[in-house]
Amino acid sequence: MDAVTLARVQFAANISFHILFPAITIALAWVLLYFRLRYTRTREERWMGAYRLWVKVFALSFALGVVSGVTMSFQFGTNWPGFMETVGNVAGPLLAYEVLTAFFLEATFLAIMLFGIGRVSDRVHTLATVLVAVGTSLSAFWILVLNSWMQTPVGFQMIDGRVHATDWLAILFNPSMPWRFTHMMLASGLTVAFLVAGLSAWRMLRGDTRPDVRAALGTGVRLAALLIPLQIVVGDFHGLNTLEHQPAKIAAMEGIWDTERGAPLLLFAWPDEAQRRNHLEVGIPAGASLILRHDAQGELQGLNDFPDAHPPVKPVFFGFRLMVGIGLLMLATSWLGVWWLRGGRAPPRAWLRAMVAMTFSGWVATLAGWYVTEIGRQPWLVQGVLRTADAATPREIPIGTSLALYLLLYAALIVAYISVVFYLAAKGGAQPPDVRDPAHQPQAEPT
């Protein structure tokens, strides 16, 4: 493989591994706060039991997010020296604000959240939980501002081949930022909702009928049922926004080669980039035009309008279908769940099994969505400003060796993570000490 491909594969591997964990911690922090507040309000032990289990999952996910994030701060420069050299004047302050306003906040107050019970008051502990949640969301905000700016760059001028910021408000609220940020926050919410519901369903199937299992299952399912319709609507608006700013990405997502009116919504096809056409098309006539133009005869630009400047079609086309397919499954399973769980009923085992199968569906959908938007931006690194090939490392560095090392490590860590999460769930949020009493020393395991 050439240097650009290696740099891309390595960065993609690292960032794909990294995003799995923020996708959990961003929303799980708020879910934990919800458990915490429900407990403060009701003093029902089941909410504390749920908190106690899920704070462990949070700590583990957070640690994995931190270490993979540290790696990224190095790879920005080593793999993409041209990125900072060209757009550093915009990307730099955004990254700096992420570190300054979010990373220290999360990392520091996480200590109080995890280990502070008995050392600080109940109120301070709740406040620490709030600050950690705010920190994870702030971190998401800054990085999504930067990512959105790379897709829809505004508020700058080029001087001697380098970007100079002229309007920071425009940069912060660049055209795709509101949709992308909302889309990602909801994605995190759905990832966590299905993780919580899936693991709780798994515990139920194993005969664990403690009240905290039921509480967590209900929370997860209802959260999912609430968020998925919102996500579908936001996703639609995000698509319209992309059509306006990055039509080549939409053409790849929909598999449209020639500009046409009444473009079909392809349910399946096999895009062939050599012949520049699709094989085995199965589609709904005029569907794509209807969705994207809200008009059955609306015109959609095809890939052939962007010679040498459109993304590879297959990963974008299939990634999009995978994401949407999972979204529809999420809709079906969560709404069924709300029905099955109504009025405290016992849900059928088949549905519980389906929920277990969906445990990590949020990860798959999030990755698929990110691949669509990031590969869909190619061949640009910063749309219309900087090509990926021009930003890759021109220096001779041994990426191959380190890539093999990272891949091995990431694979091992994902296996360890998933098995430990299930192991934690099997043990459950056992040991119910009274957290309000500092004199009470819980006999849980030390860390």
Place this chain on the structure above:
Amino acid sequence: MMPDLTTPAGWLPVVFMTLMGVALCLYVVLDGYDLGVGMLLPAATDEEKDIMVSSIGPFWDANETWLVLGIGILLVAFPLAHGVVLSSLYLPVALMLVGLILRGVAFDFRVKARAAHRPLWNRLFSIGSVLAATAQGYMLGKYITGFNDSFATTAFAVLTAVCVPALYALLGAGWLLIKTQGALQLKAVYWARRFWWGALAGFVAVSVASPLVSQRIFDKWFTLPFVVLLAPLPIVALTLLLIAARSLGRLPMRLGQANEYGAWVPFACTIGVILIGFYGLAWSLFPYLVVDRISIWDAASAPESLLIILAGALVVLPAILGYTIYVYRVFRGKARPLYYG
């Protein structure tokens, strides 16, 4: 060539080099004791391991964030140097990151995975700590000598790759002296004594080697009036090391009588030596980010972007320092096993 320091393009890079130096110095002190404790882990019993890890548990994450800030400043304020420095150090950086990853995840896995797997995660914890510290030592050696690939510079980097872990182990043992009691505390005294030599060797090696790297650096140290003005630096550093050694000699007896007086001295002295070392390095390097090749002004981002970052940093950094001190206060005192609530 030094530009006009009254213009933003002149003084902003100086401010950011200072900020970066402070962040990296804080990182070395703070994560230094974490990594040191991690390296000492294999020498402890299982119960002691739990205490040792819990003594750093609430802090390591924020400590490591100083590295992200330091490297982040290099990336955002001096993008041209970030590429050169980290590409030149590509493999040791990759090894350090693998080390930091193993160490960081082991914190959680060692208590959350099955009990049967705990020894494995403990081992990975130590391996990660040693790997990260060794890689950092090697990078220090390569960095000081301006990334020249000769036998002498590589040999020097190997020497620093041994000395930096020893320094961290000394710091870690000093931390344990403050945070633990009983048999473990006594062990920490002996660990500190053993690694004291490594820290001394490292300080001497770096002090002797730095001026030899280039004529410019040599002149900065050994011309009047600097040779007089700077002479106190190595003298104070060596004195601090001697005070630490004397304290380590006396502590076993005092601790035997349950007298904690002066248990913090080795830790504080080691920090003092690190601060002096950093100051010396900064003096040698300034105004270069890569020895005699890339100056801070060559590599800096546009002034308007640096101003935006500086404004944020001036507001946020005091808050960060404030809540960091608060958390150290919350978890002050002797370490006890930590619990999840």
